Amino acid sequence: MMLFLKLFLAHLLGDFLLQPESWVKDKEENKIKSSKLYFHIAIHFALLVLFLQFDFSKYWFAIVLIIVSHYSFDLLKIYLQNKKSKRIWFFIDQFLHVLILSLASVFYTDFFFSFNDFFTDKILLLLIATLLVTYVSAIIIKIIITQWNPESKKENDDSLAKAGRYIGILERLFVFIFVITNHWEAIGFLLAAKSVFRFGDLTSSKDRKLTEYILIGTLLSFGLAILIGVLYLYTLNLL
Template sequence: MILFVKLLLAHLLGDFIWQPNAWVVDKEIKKHKSIYLYLHILLHGVLAAVLAGEIRFIPYAVLIAVIHGIIDIIKLNFQKEKNKRTWFVVDQIAHILVLIGVVMIYQHNIIINFWQDNAFWILITGLLLLTKPTSIFIKIIISIWAPESQNSHQDNSLIAAGNYIGILERLFVFGFILTGHFEAIGFLLAAKSIFRFGDLNEAKERKLTEYVLIGTLLSFGVAILTGLIVQSLLLQLL
C-alpha cells in the first residue's frame, strides 16, 4: 500500500505540481512532436524511481514512464475542445490503473480473483444501484407531483446537476453507513437543506418545496436502506 501511495505522490507531482502550463499548451499544439512531452515522461520516470526508494524498482519506473507517455499521446491526439473534460478523466483513471497494476506485479500479487469474492460483488451491486437506477426510480415515482413551474427554474441550473448531486449524496450516505458514521448523514442532510433553502425561498411555491423534499427523502431513504442491507450481507460473510 505504501508503494502505491509513493507512486501516486510521484504522479501528482509530475502531472500537476511540477508541470508548467507552458508545457501543457506546447503538448496540445505539437502533440508527440513536443519536446516537453518527453521531458514530462522523463520526469514521471525519475519521480517514480526516486520516491519508490529501491534500485530494483527502476525497471518498473521506466515501465510507468513509457506507459504514461503512450496514454498522454493517445489523449493528445484524440481530445478536442468539446471533450477535454472527458479525456482528462479517462487519462487520470488510466494512469492510476497503471500504478495499481505495477504495484501488483512488483509485489507478486498479480492474481486477485474478484469472481469468487462475495464481498466485492455485494459492494459493487450496492454502489451501482445507488447511481442511475435509483435516479430513474425516484424520477418515475415523483413525476406525478412535478410542478409545472419546475422547468422555468432549470434554465438557471447546471445541466443534469440535480441528478449528479443526488447520486453523490447517496454514495456519501452509503459510505457513511458502511464506516459507521451515521452522524455524518444528518450533517449532509442539514447542509443540503441550507443550500436549497435560498432556492426554495426564492421560488415561493409550496408545490416545488414539497416536490424537492419528497425527492430528497426518497434519495436518502434508498441510500440508507441499501447501506444497511449491504452492511448486513457483509457481516454475514465474516
C-alpha cells in the same frame, strides 16, 4: 506493493504537483513540438530514478516501459481529445498510466491475481449496494416523482446539465457511508446543509408545489439511502 507505491507516488508528483497548468496548455497547443512535453517526461524520468534509488541496472525495464508508455499516452490524449471529450480522455489517460505502473510492479514481484479472490461475498454485496444507492435509486425516485414535476424548462436556466442527478447520487453515497460507518449524526448535518442551499430556491419560487416536490425528492433520496445502508449491514452480518 512497496514498489508500486513508489512508482505511483512518482507519477502523482510528476503528473500533478510538478506540472503547471501552463505546461498543459502548451502541450495542447503545440502537441509533439511542445518543449513542455519533454520537460514533463524528463521530470518523470528523474522521479523514477530517484524513487528507485538510482538502481537503473535492476529497474531499467520498468523505467523504460513507464517513460515510453507515458510519452505515448500523453501524445495519444493530446491528438485525440477535443473540448467535449477532454474530461473523458483525462480519466482514460490516468487509467492507462496506473495500469502500466501495475504491470511494471508485477514484473518485479511474485504476484498472482484471481478473480475468485477478488469477488468475495462481501465485495459483491458492497458492489450491489453501491449500484442500488446510486443509479437504481435515481431511477426509482424519478419514476415516483415525475408525475408531480411542477417545473418547466426555462430558456435562461442557469442550472448545470444533469447537476441534480449527480447531486442526488453523491448525497445518497454520503448517507450510505454514514449509515454503514455508524455516523448517523452526519446524516442530519448533510440534510441541514442541503436545506440551507435549497432555501434560496424555495423562497424565490413562492410555489408550494415546487416546495413539496423538493421535499418529497429529498426525503425519498435520504430514505432509500438509509434503507439500503441498513439492509447492507443486516445482510453483511449474515455472511
